[in-house]
Amino acid sequence: MGRTYCCDNDGVKKGAWSPEEDRILVQYIQKHGHGSWRSLPKNAGLLRCGKSCRLRWTNYLRPDIKRGPFTPEEEATIIQLHGMLGNKWASIASQLPGRTDNEIKNFWNTHLKKRLSSLDQKLQIFSSSWGPINIKWESPSTQHMVHWESARVEAEARLSMESLLLNPSSSVKMENNYFPRIWNSEVGEPFRNINGKDGGACESPILQASSWTKFGFSSVDNDNEFQMMSIEQETHEQEDNCKPNADIITGSDSISFNEFTDYSDTALKLLLDIPGGNDMEFLEGHTEKFYQLPQSQV
DNA sequence: AATTGAAGCAACCGCCATCCG
């Protein structure tokens, strides 16, 4: 059985849109609005299905579409949001005015995924040089964590670097508000509620693990209801409340969320933007300096 | 100059959620 696809009709054109079709579609929508997408092509005199028209309009012809390459800020936003939301392209796009979910999805698949996968490889090399870090890299959930962490740390590193370069005195404050803003927006809602119906306040795992404080950035702004806290002081206080989050994320892997975070924050930070051809060269003879086990692990 | 493979991107497809009669 199954429902019929709206473009199953004979005589419906497929493939690339011609400038003439674009012109007709734009003129029609400007004059009448899109109304029902299904009836639009017939009314406008286009041999396309409504779905195709909607896609063409939303992804390409809409007047507020922002063309051109992604800025570093947009890139960082995508990485961060993808770390939080996964492949929720529409949600990510809603935070990037003028960008479409399709564009972001393509950008992720063609650029960012590759970059993060190369980070994964670096991490594997990095971890294999240390016996004590018993990470099961083949585990899907751990791999997801690696993606998640890679994305987050890369974005943080980039943002902090840009912030310091552009405005050493004030920009940190702005960037520190980024996660709280997203967390408190509709995008963050499912994550705020992840701990169950009793609504027990549980802080974002991202913020729990955030390296802002670890790397010496401290919030100077307490206006936001979402307050950045010292990891050392606050994480342990909330650990019990938030344990389900960590379990969800790490599954049955051999390291806990927080353990992994402690390792990877430092490790990834070091792996980013390393000058020269040999990414691992900087580690030689210096591993003990770069890497320290958390107190609980020593 | 021709060929080939990779990368980038627009568009399609099918599933799912919501709307509406």
Add this chain to the structure above:
DNA sequence: ACGGATGGCGGTTGCTTCAAT
């Protein structure tokens, strides 16, 4: 309450462009 219609979303495909050989 139910079922069909519609819109939205994410995954995938395939065409185009470009660089390497």
